[in-house]
Amino acid sequence: MIDIKALKDNPEYRAGAEKKGASADLLDELVASDDTRRSLQTEVETLRAEANAAAKDIGKADPSEREAKIAAASELKKTLGAKEAVYAEAQAKVDELILQVPNPAHESVPVGDEDAYEVVEVVGEQIAAPPMDHAEYGHAMGWVDTELGATVSGSRFAYLKGEAVLLELALVQWVMAKLVGRGFNPVIPPVLVREDMMVDAGFFPTDRNQVYDITEDELFLIGTSEVALAGMHRGERFEADGLPLRYAGFSSCFRREAGTYGKDTRGIFRVHQFDKVEMFIWSDPAKSWEEHELLREIEQEILNELGFSYRVINVASGDLGDPAAKKYDCEVWLPSEGTYRELTSCSNYTDYSARRLKTRVKGEDGTALAHTLNGTACAVGRTLLNLFEHYQQPDGSFVVPEVLQPICGLTTIAPPK
RNA sequence: GGAGAGGUGGCCGAGCCAGGUUGAAGGCGCUCCCCUGCUAAGGGAGUAAGGGGUUUAAAACCUCUUCGUGGGUUCAAAUCCCACCCUCUCCGCCA
Numbered sequence: 001m002i003d004i005k006a007l008k009d010n011p012e013y014r015a016g017a018e019k020k021g022a023s024a025d026l027l028d029e030l031v032a033s034d035d036t037r038r039s040l041q042t043e044v045e046t047l048r049a050e051a052n053a054a055a056k057d058i059g060k061a062d063p064s065e066r067e068a069k070i071a072a073a074s075e076l077k078k079t080l081g082a083k084e085a086v087y088a089e090a091q092a093k094v095d096e097l098i099l100q101v102p103n104p105a106h107e108s109v110p111v112g113d114e115d116a117y118e119v120v121e122v123v124g125e126q127i128a129a130p131p132m133d134h135a136e137y138g139h140a141m142g143w144v145d146t147e148l149g150a151t152v153s154g155s156r157f158a159y160l161k162g163e164a165v166l167l168e169l170a171l172v173q174w175v176m177a178k179l180v181g182r183g184f185n186p187v188i189p190p191v192l193v194r195e196d197m198m199v200d201a202g203f204f205p206t207d208r209n210q211v212y213d214i215t216e217d218e219l220f221l222i223g224t225s226e227v228a229l230a231g232m233h234r235g236e237r238f239e240a241d242g243l244p245l246r247y248a249g250f251s252s253c254f255r256r257e258a259g260t261y262g263k264d265t266r267g268i269f270r271v272h273q274f275d276k277v278e279m280f281i282w283s284d285p286a287k288s289w290e291e292h293e294l295l296r297e298i299e300q301e302i303l304n305e306l307g308f309s310y311r312v313i314n315v316a317s318g319d320l321g322d323p324a325a326k327k328y329d330c331e332v333w334l335p336s337e338g339t340y341r342e343l344t345s346c347s348n349y350t351d352y353s354a355r356r357l358k359t360r361v362k363g364e365d366g367t368a369l370a371h372t373l374n375g376t377a378c379a380v381g382r383t384l385l386n387l388f389e390h391y392q393q394p395d396g397s398f399v400v401p402e403v404l405q406p407i408c409g410l411t412t413i414a415p416p417k
Numbered sequence: 418g419g420a421g422a423g424g425u426g427g428c429c430g431a432g433c434c435a436g437g438u439u440g441a442a443g444g445c446g447c448u449c450c451c452c453u454g455c456u457a458a459g460g461g462a463g464u465a466a467g468g469g470g471u472u473u474a475a476a477a478c479c480u481c482u483u484c485g486u487g488g489g490u491u492c493a494a495a496u497c498c499c500a501c502c503c504u505c506u507c508c509g510c511c512a
Contacts, residue, residue, distance in 0.1 A: 041469055045481045052481090055493040059437030066492090073492035194502090237427095237466085358467090367466090 001355040002101045004034050004094075016104025016325070019111050019317045030097040037090040044087045047080040099205075102322040103352035106289075109317050109326050116316035117329075123300070124309025126333050130392040133336030134385035135267030137392055138164070140416040144268055155265075156257060156272045160384075163413050167387065167400070168275065168380050170408035172250060175277045175302060175378040182298060184248035184279060189228030191251050192219040200356050201230040202323050202349075209258050225249035226374045229280035233359050238282065238370060240363040244291055245282040248377060250275070267385055269341075274381040279346070281373040284361055288348050288371035295346035295375035296328045302377065303343070305403050308390060309333035311340055325350045332386050343382050346375025 006013040008031050017027060054073040061069055105111075110118045130137070138144030143164035149157035160168065176186055198204040198220050203211065212221040222228055229249045238245070253276050264270035279298065283291045296312065303310050315327040324347035331340035351369035354360075359370045391399050396415030405411050 038469065041481085045469070048482095049480060051492080055491095056437075058492055070492045075492095077492070360466095 001098060001352060002103060003351065003355070004030065004098065007031060007101070008034075012107070013104050016106070017101055019105045019109065020102040020320060020322075021318055022101050026097065026100060030094070030101060033090065033093045033097060037087070037094050040083070040087040040090050044080070044083050047076070047083055051076050051080055102320070103325050103350060105317045105320060106326040106348070108314065109320065110314060111318075112316045113318035114316060116318065118314040118316075120312040120314050120328065121300075122311040123304065124307075124333065126338075127309060127335050127390070129335040129338070130389055131394065131396065132392065133266070134269070134334075134388040137388045138267055138385065140396070141398065141413070142416070143388075146267065153272075156270065158268050158271055160268075160381075163398075163408075163410060164384060166408040166410060167384060167404065170404040171378055171380055171383060172275070172277060173407050174403055176248060176250065178302070179246075179248040179277070179279065179298070179377060182246070184246040187225075187229065187232075187247050187249045189222075189225050189232075189249050189251055191222050191225075191228070191254070192217075193222055193227055193231065194219060197227060197231050200234060201227040202353050202356065203227060206322065210256050212254050212256060221254035222251065223255045224253050224276065225251040225278045226280060229278065229374075230353060230357060230372065233282060233357070233370075235358045237360045237362050237367060240284050240361050243282060243284045243361060243370075244287065247280045249278045249280060251278075252276075268381045269385060271381060274379065276379045277377040279373075279375045279377050282359065283371040283373060284363065285351065285368050285371045286363075288350060288373060291371075291373050292326065292328075292346065292348040295373060296330075298377065299328075299330050299344045299346060299375060303330060303332065306383070306387070306390075306401050308343075308386060310343070315345075321347075323347070323349045323352045325352070334386065335389050341382075343379060343386060344376035346373065348373045 002017065003013070007017065007027060014027060018024065051073065054069065054076060058066060058069050058073060110116050132140060135144070135146075139146075141164070142162050143160065145159040145161060146157075148159050152159075180186055192214065195204065195218065198208075198211065203223070207223070211223060214220065226249070228251070229247050232247065233245070252273055254273050257270060257272060260270060268274070279295055281288075281291050281295070300312065310330055310332040313329050313331060315324075315329055320327055327345055327347040329342050329345040332343040333339075334341045349372045351371055353372045354369040357372075359372075360367045361370045387401065388398075391401060393399060393415075398413040398415075400408065400410045400412065
């Protein structure tokens with residue numbers, strides 16, 4: 001949720017929202033309806049103050065005067081009720097409009113649609129495709145069984161088997177240890193959450209059709225542990241010197257992938273269920289941009305140590321999504337497709353999410369909304385399939401990345417028979 | 418799943434049965450001041466959050482909302498009624 005006051009008073013803030021595609025008409029209408037709302041609020045509150053005073057007066061009044069005073073107060077209540085109805089309408093109008101306004105983009109975000117991204121850094125070479133693409137290789141090695149997954153659960157589900165499981169566990173262990181070393185608190189959150197949590201985390205109503213709904217129990221499967229991590233400090237007020245708070249959540253993630261029929265159908269690139277280590281930071285508003293760079297640095301360090309070729313892009317304003325003021329995507333070179341594909345990303349939501357979560361920071365100049373940031377440390381499934389291509393040898397054998405070897409106890413894995 | 422108890426300010430905890438000077442006693446903590454050679458102890462004052470308005474250099478002031486959440490009754494609700502959520506204890510079941 002955005003800051004209406006800033007929208008009204010701060011031209012830069014407004015420009016940032018327009019950069020994200022919010023129309024001038026929408027913004028004008030929001031500001032105007034908020035003005036109306038506030039003047040109605042004053043009227044309602046004045047009436048309410050009168051009614052409160054009248055009620056107190058009755059409590060103190062002599063019994064003989066009570067009846068007349070009660071009658072008068074009763075009339076006042078009717079007037080108040082009518083005004084309240086008008087106010088409620090004005091409030092509803094503002095609520096409806098404000099949810100349509102995205103978090104203003106940071107000044108460093110390139111303006112434009114999806115293709116207007118800015119390449120921040122390119123690491124490694126665009127290596128040639130190995131004999132088998134990730135899907136073929138996963139199947140040949142007996143690591144990924146999408147057919148069985150489809151039989152048991154439907155399309156976009158898979159069984160992960162054999163050494164791939166050991167690789168996954170090693171990846172998670174390695175990444176978690178790294179994050180703990182960076183001051184992150186490890187968390188395994190619930191994967192089922194209530195509706196209000198989905199709303200507060202900013203996923204409902206916009207992404208409702210992407211989320212699995214457990215109707216019977218009124219619970220929803222999270223698409224990322226970000227949802228549950230955001231819930232850890234709802235309504236709290238931090239001391240500024242207690243920040244930043246950094247969490248590393250590990251969970252399975254569930255996505256309906258509605259509207260992606262025919263897209264990325266090979267292997268486990270796009271599946272309904274995958275595991276992910278997610279970073280989440282509660283920051284002092286004054287320091288969130290430093291934290292954002294930290295997230296990028298960690299993501300790059302992970303990619304570097306896994307030996308991937310990749311590039312980092314500064315995502316363009318039109319492709320940011322509502323909550324992010326700025327987002328970096330780390331796209332790994334996928335040789336079989338001859339292109340860079342997104343593996344991790346990190347965003348600064350500034351106060352957009354915290355406003356709904358009501359999470360504040362008490363600092364020297366009073367309280368302010370906290371800033372929240374999140375970033376992928378390791379999307380396990382996609383990392384694995386990138387490893388399948390980067391570490392596949394010409395003879396079909398697989399060399400385990402050095403950093404994972406001591407954890408999973410494997411060095412090379414024999415080619416498929 | 419069955420039975421019971423309970424959710425009040427940063428924390429503990431009264432108030433609820435008998436609705437009205439209770440935004441909430443008391444205590445702890447915290448802040449400031451006094452006292453004290455240091456420390457400890459003692460004395461005094463202050464101390465909820467959020468929204469809106471007026472004004473200011475800053476402050477101050479007015480007002481609304483909030484006693485788990487959402488409704489209801491009433492001139493008036495922490496207090497009465499309804500629904501929901503959560504926590505705890507006991508029983509049952511169970512990785």
